[in-house]
Amino acid sequence: MPLPPASGTGKYFARAAKSIRLIRQGCTNRPFFHISVTHRRRLNSQPVIEQLGSYDPMPNFNNEKLVALNLERMKFWLGQGAHVTTPVAELLGLSGFFPIHPRSYMTAWRNRRTEKENLEKQKEAEAAEAAKAE
Amino acid sequence: MPPVVKVHQPINEILSKDPALVGYDNTKYLFTDITFGVPNEHRLIVERDPDGTLQMSDHDTRKRLNQIYFPIQGRKVREPMMFADEEKLNSLLEAEKYEYILDRACIQYEPDEPSYQKVTSITYQHVDMKTNYKLLRSTRHFGPLAFYLTWHQSMDNLMLELLQTGVIREAVLLMGLRHAIHEDIAFASDLNALVQQAMIAYLKKSTRHFGPLAFYLTWHQSMDNLMLELLQTGVIREAVLLMGLRHAIHEDIAFASDLNALVQQVLPMPVQASKPDSLSEEDIQLDNKCIDCVVKYIAKNSAMKSQQELALQGFKEDYQQMVELSRGLRKAHGEA
Numbered sequence: 001m002p003l004p005p006a007s008g009t010g011k012y013f014a015r016a017a018k019s020i021r022l023i024r025q026g027c028t029n030r031p032f033f034h035i036s037v038t039h040r041r042r043l044n045s046q047p048v049i050e051q052l053g054s055y056d057p058m059p060n061f062n063n064e065k066l067v068a069l070n071l072e073r074m075k076f077w078l079g080q081g082a083h084v085t086t087p088v089a090e091l092l093g094l095s096g097f098f099p100i101h102p103r104s105y106m107t108a109w110r111n112r113r114t115e116k117e118n119l120e121k122q123k124e125a126e127a128a129e130a131a132k133a134e
Numbered sequence: 135m136p137p138v139v140k141v142h143q144p145i146n147e148i149l150s151k152d153p154a155l156v157g158y159d160n161t162k163y164l165f166t167d168i169t170f171g172v173p174n175e176h177r178l179i180v181e182r183d184p185d186g187t188l189q190m191s192d193h194d195t196r197k198r199l200n201q202i203y204f205p206i207q208g209r210k211v212r213e214p215m216m217f218a219d220e221e222k223l224n225s226l227l228e229a230e231k232y233e234y235i236l237d238r239a240c241i242q243y244e245p246d247e248p249s250y251q252k253v254t255s256i257t258y259q260h261v262d263m264k265t266n267y268k269l270l271r272s273t274r275h276f277g278p279l280a281f282y283l284t285w286h287q288s289m290d291n292l293m294l295e296l297l298q299t300g301v302i303r304e305a306v307l308l309m310g311l312r313h314a315i316h317e318d319i320a321f322a323s324d325l326n327a328l329v330q331q332a333m334i335a336y337l338k339k340s341t342r343h344f345g346p347l348a349f350y351l352t353w354h355q356s357m358d359n360l361m362l363e364l365l366q367t368g369v370i371r372e373a374v375l376l377m378g379l380r381h382a383i384h385e386d387i388a389f390a391s392d393l394n395a396l397v398q399q400v401l402p403m404p405v406q407a408s409k410p411d412s413l414s415e416e417d418i419q420l421d422n423k424c425i426d427c428v429v430k431y432i433a434k435n436s437a438m439k440s441q442q443e444l445a446l447q448g449f450k451e452d453y454q455q456m457v458e459l460s461r462g463l464r465k466a467h468g469e470a
Contacts, residue, residue, distance in 0.1 A: 053168065059161040064181075068203055071178070072169040094158075094182045095165035096149055105154050112157040 010038060010047035017041070018082035020074070022055060023048065031057050035069065035088055037077045052077070055091060067091055135277045136236075142246040147190040155186030164191065166199050174200045193247070208241040217242065217253055227260045236275045258282045267295050284312050303332045330359045352379050358438045365445035368452060370424045371400045377431050389430050396423055413460045425450065 017040040024044065026032035035053035038046070053069040060066065069092070078084070084092070092098040167178035179191045179199055191199070201211050216222045216238070226235055235257050243250035258279050261270060270276050283289040289308060296305040310329035313319040330351065351357040357376060364373045378397035381387040399420060413421075425446070432442045 062162075064162045064164050065159075066199070066202070067163060067165045068168045069165060070169055071167045091163075091165075094155075094163050094188075096180060096182075096188050100152065100155065104158055108155050108158040115157065 004047065006051040008036070008048045008050040010042070010049045012049050013039065018049065018077060018080065019085060020052060020077060020082050020088050021085040022087050033057065035091075037073075037082055040083060050077075067095065069095065069097070071097065135274045136240050137245050138278050138281050139246045141248050141251060142193060142244075145190050145192050145196075149180065149188040149190065152186040152188070155182075156184070158184075158186070160184050164195065164199060166203055168203055174204060197244070197247075206241070208238075210242065213249070214238070214242060217249065223253070223256070227257065230264070230266060230269060232257055232261055232266065232269050233273055233275065236270075236273075254278070255282065262288060262291055265291055265295055267292060280308065280311065284308070284315055287316070306332050326356070327359055330356065331363070348376060348379065352376065352383055355384070358436055358442070361436070362438060362442050362445055365428070365442060365449055368449050370421055370428065370449065370453075371403065373428055374400055374424045377427065380435075386435065387431070388434055389427070393427060396427055400424070413457060418457055421453065425453075 018037050019040040020035065020037050021044070022033040023036050023038075024031060025034050033055040034048075034051050035055060036048040036051045038044075038048040050073060052073050053067065055068075056066045058065075074092075074097075084098075086101065086103060089098060090101040090104050093101040093104055162184065163182040165180050165182070172178075177196070177200060179196050180188060181191050181195065182188050198211055201209055216226060216235070223235070236254060239250055239253045239257075243253070261267065261279060262283055267276075267279070270279055280289070280292065283292055289312065293305060293308060296302075296308065306325070306328050309319065309325055310332075313322055313325055319325055333347065348357070348360060351360050357380060361373055361376060364370075364376065374393070374396055377387065377393060381390055381393060387393060428446060432439055432446065436442050
């Protein structure tokens with residue numbers, strides 16, 4: 001099946017609420033997302049109004065995640081009053097286009113906390129082993 | 135011709151630092167603005183590092199991402215083996231496939247990349263060492279080769295080759311290039327005159343470049359060679375137009391009102407490329423005015439008085455003959 005054009009094939013209703021969201025396009029075990037604008041009440045499997053970018057969540061050869069954003073069209077749809085879902089808002093925040101999303105900060109400090117706890121556990125286990133050896 | 139430019143500076147522009155993002159992810163995020171119609175060199179490409187720094191990407195990353203989202207045909211995302219592996223490049227050089235290497239380098243790299251300059255300079259040095267200039271002659275790489283050799287003061291092999299093949303004008307142009315870059319030639323004024331003559335002879339063949347040449351020479355107050363050449367070819371009206379150009383640029387001609395009137399008369403006429411075949415009475419009048427004007431110019435403004443006077447004298451005699459001939463012809467045909 002040929003890919004639909006980036007301008008989208010979905011029906012467009014001017015007064016219906018729009019949303020900019022991630023739409024999963026990869027296959028099994030290989031996620032890949034399009035950043036698309038579509039009607040808010042439409043399913044992700046239905047045709048979209050326009051594709052605005054892409055997001056590859058699997059790190060590549062150089063340990064990088066690639067995000068493409070068509071900022072001009074993004075601005076247009078934001079001006080039309082489109083809603084932005086949290087994952088997209090997080091990406092836009094990381095890119096410096098939006099302020100950093102609060103959820104990004106939450107993820108960051110939760111990860112830091114887990115890492116700290118893991119380190120402490122490891123230290124305790126080492127101390128216990130050392131005590132046993134004595 | 136691929137341009138010869140300086141190596142670019144690295145990009146170190148930090149947009150923001152956010153230590154609160156440490157631990158969000160242990161990979162880098164690369165964001166590319168794929169807005170339609172933005173050229174590759176102006177495309178916005180930023181990266182968010184694992185330590186929370188947001189910065190503009192460096193040239194390598196930019197090139198890779200541009201190639202991923204807007205591919206150029208023939209360019210590879212990873213460096214081809216023939217450039218990455220020195221042995222492979224050497225074997226190509228030994229096989230004398232210079233044009234192939236340089237063409238591929240042109241596609242794979244931008245001209246301001248360090249790797250491009252490295253590959254091309256290795257190739258040029260090899261060409262110079264083996265004196266294989268004929269393999270690059272009449273290709274787009276010959277100009278950069280000559281420039282490279284002159285820039286690094288090692289154009290003597292090339293000069294020898296030019297002299298052996300007997301293209302003396304090319305040798306003069308090479309000397310002119312050397313003087314333009316290093317200014318180390320003692321007989322510079324002679325050389326410049328010669329270079330100008332060689333350039334005029336070269337560019338007169340292509341009318342497309344003639345206008346810019348005339349403007350360049352006039353701008354730098356060195357159009358007397360061109361003037362001499364015009365007088366020797368016998369196109370007096372073009373000489374008047376050249377004077378008009380000089381006055382328009384420098385405003386240093388005393389008899390400006392006469393000149394301007396004359397230029398206005400000459401401009402609507404078709405361009406004279408060589409001597410005309412027959413002359414009408416109006417032509418003769420106009421040409422006489424032109425001759426007067428040129429005489430005044432030579433007396434007051436010219437830097438090569440004697441030579442131009444000689445050329446004008448020759449032109450006058452020639453012209454007189456032509457006038458008599460065409461008048462006689464008209465009489466003979468009975469349409470006077």
